[in-house]
Amino acid sequence: xxxxxxxxxxxxxxxxxxxxxxxxxxxxxxxxxxxxxxxxxxxxxxxxxxxxxxxxxxxxxxxxxxxxxxxxxxxxxxxxxxxxxxxxxxxxxxxxxxxxxxxxxxxxxxxxxxxxxxxxxxxxxxxxxxxxxxxxxxxxxxxxxxxxxxxxxxxxxxxxxxxxxxxxxxxxxxxxxxxxxxxxxxxxxxxxxxxxxxxxxxxxxxxxxxxxxxxxxxxxxxxxxxxxxxxxxxxxxxxxxxxxxxxxxxxxxxxxxxxxxxxxxxxxxxxxxxxxxxxxxxxxxxxxxxxxxxxxxxxxxxxxxxxxxxxxxxxxxxxxxxxxxxxxxxxxxxxxxxxxxxxxxxxxxxxxxxxxxxxxxxxxxxxxxxxxxxxxxx
Ligand code: PMP
Ligand code: GLN
Numbered sequence: 001x002x003x004x005x006x007x008x009x010x011x012x013x014x015x016x017x018x019x020x021x022x023x024x025x026x027x028x029x030x031x032x033x034x035x036x037x038x039x040x041x042x043x044x045x046x047x048x049x050x051x052x053x054x055x056x057x058x059x060x061x062x063x064x065x066x067x068x069x070x071x072x073x074x075x076x077x078x079x080x081x082x083x084x085x086x087x088x089x090x091x092x093x094x095x096x097x098x099x100x101x102x103x104x105x106x107x108x109x110x111x112x113x114x115x116x117x118x119x120x121x122x123x124x125x126x127x128x129x130x131x132x133x134x135x136x137x138x139x140x141x142x143x144x145x146x147x148x149x150x151x152x153x154x155x156x157x158x159x160x161x162x163x164x165x166x167x168x169x170x171x172x173x174x175x176x177x178x179x180x181x182x183x184x185x186x187x188x189x190x191x192x193x194x195x196x197x198x199x200x201x202x203x204x205x206x207x208x209x210x211x212x213x214x215x216x217x218x219x220x221x222x223x224x225x226x227x228x229x230x231x232x233x234x235x236x237x238x239x240x241x242x243x244x245x246x247x248x249x250x251x252x253x254x255x256x257x258x259x260x261x262x263x264x265x266x267x268x269x270x271x272x273x274x275x276x277x278x279x280x281x282x283x284x285x286x287x288x289x290x291x292x293x294x295x296x297x298x299x300x301x302x303x304x305x306x307x308x309x310x311x312x313x314x315x316x317x318x319x320x321x322x323x324x325x326x327x328x329x330x331x332x333x334x335x336x337x338x339x340x341x342x343x344x345x346x347x348x349x350x351x352x353x354x355x356x357x358x359x360x361x362x363x364x365x366x367x368x369x370x371x372x373x374x375x376x377x378x
Contacts, residue, residue: 002201012346020340022185026371029340031312033185033362037233038279040227044269057264059256061089061240065267068274069240075277077213085245088255089238091262093197093226094240098124099258100222101159103250105130109158114144116168116347118195121161130158134349140317140356141306144171146180153184159191165198165208168347168358169315170308172206182216191247192217197226197239200283202310203291212242218355227270229312238266276316281331287312287361290368294361297372312362315344319355321378330357339374 014030027034047215061064066083074080074123081087082363090096097120105111107129113121115136122132137144149160162181171182185192194211202208211221222243228234243251255261273279291308298305303316322329334340339356348354361368 003253004127005123008126008280011119012342013119013217016020016334016342017329018063019334021030021229022126023334023338025338025340026367026374027340028361028363028367028371029342031360032228032234033232033312034367035232036361037231037236038273041217041231041233041269041273042332044272045265048265048268051268053265053268055264057089057261057267059252059261060084060087061262062264062267062271064271065089065274068271069242072211072280073210073242077210079210079218080210081212081242082245085291087240087242087250087293088248088251089262089267090224090255090348091238091239091259092234092237092240093195093224093239094120094230094237095259095262096222096224096239097121097193097195099126099251099254100191100224100241101130102128102258103247103254104191105158108156110154110156111158112149112152112160112190114149114162115346115349116142117161118163119347131156133157136349136352137169140354142166142171144173144260146184148182149186153188153190157188157190159193160185161193161195162211163195163197163200165196165206165310167198167311168313169343170311170313172202172310173209175207175209178209178211178217182214185220186216190220192221194221196223197229198311199225200230200280200285201287201312203288203307204307204309208310219244220247222251230283231270231273236263236266238262238270283334284310290361290365293365294359294368294372297369298375301372301376302378303375304311312360314359314361315356316341316359316375317354317356318378319353322355324355328358329355333357333378337374337378339371 013030020027101124105128211217226239330343344356
């Protein structure tokens with residue numbers, strides 16, 4: 001048979017986590033916390049199971065959870081979605097992204113992807129017969145040239161994917177970026193797929209601008225979110241997407257034949273837990289402490305960095321330490337020093353001469369201290 005994804009290799013996350021395990025290295029590669037999710041949330045899942053919520057949920061998700069989701073978005077971004085026709089609870093953001101791509105991308109369609117990009121977008125586009133059109137963000141700062149984006153849009157462009165706060169760079173789009181994007185898309189029928197899984201993890205003066213907050217974007221946007229990132233339970237694989245009803249109707253057609261619905265008791269738990277906004281509004285502060293701790297421990301080391309503005313990732317530049325490629329350096333860091341990270345080239349369009357590694361700082365203080373000790377010696 002001929003593979004539908006001939007260029008696709010094992011995900012870098014699997015490669016690095018497997019190597020970390022093999023060499024018993026400290027694992028700051030794959031993006032997940034090494035501390036526990038809230039006991040209250042676990043108790044709510046158990047409670048829901050004991051109360052008998054163990055059969056199929058409605059396809060779009062249970063009504064009380066959809067209600068909490070639309071309320072949260074209205075509070076934070078001033079956009080009101082209809083909980084009955086404009087929300088779907090999904091198996092993590094990965095499924096939301098996949099559903100949106102599958103629902104809209106036809107063979108021959110072009111989809112603009114800003115690189116570096118999360119690794120699930122391009123294979124999903126290719127499975128639909130679509131063509132990823134890659135635009136490299138510029139410089140070590142990874143800035144978007146919106147004129148270049150505008151120039152790439154043509155009659156074949158079906159979709160554009162953005163991700164803010166951005167994995168792996170930690171950049172956060174400013175209001176100006178969102179306004180420029182709004183101008184670029186004005187008058188086109190391009191669908192915007194907005195990956196906002198790190199929406200609550202922003203630092204210092206940065207603010208998360210959701211596509212839902214801009215009318216010219218919201219009218220064409222599928223906005224994807226992840227409870228796993230927000231509530232420290234990536235293994236539960238729960239998330240959601242919101243979109244105008246005409247778009248959501250198409251997404252739900254795919255949902256129906258894909259999984260129909262997602263884990264019911266967990267939905268009950270999140271519907272309760274989301275009633276307290278403090279559970280997500282303090283997340284930026286929580287991770288800012290982690291970032292600051294990690295970076296203060298790195299003071300004086302030979303890596304160069306500018307503090308991440310959002311997400312739980314920090315890039316470290318090793319160009320003054322070694323001329324190896326980022327993959328070589330990352331592998332040596334695991335084998336010789338016992339610390340796992342992600343080489344940024346895995347997300348990039350071409351092997352740029354950036355020499356950066358991505359470290360996930362969603363880790364206990366003890367792990368951050370041990371990691372910094374290793375990095376200080378390099
Ligand atoms: N998008 C980005 C940018 C991510 O970093 C992740 C997490 N790996 C996802 C989507 C997927 O989120 P989830 O774990 O909820 O499927
Ligand atoms: N989003 C996580 C990261 O960027 C990994 C998710 C996965 O393993 N697919 O590290």
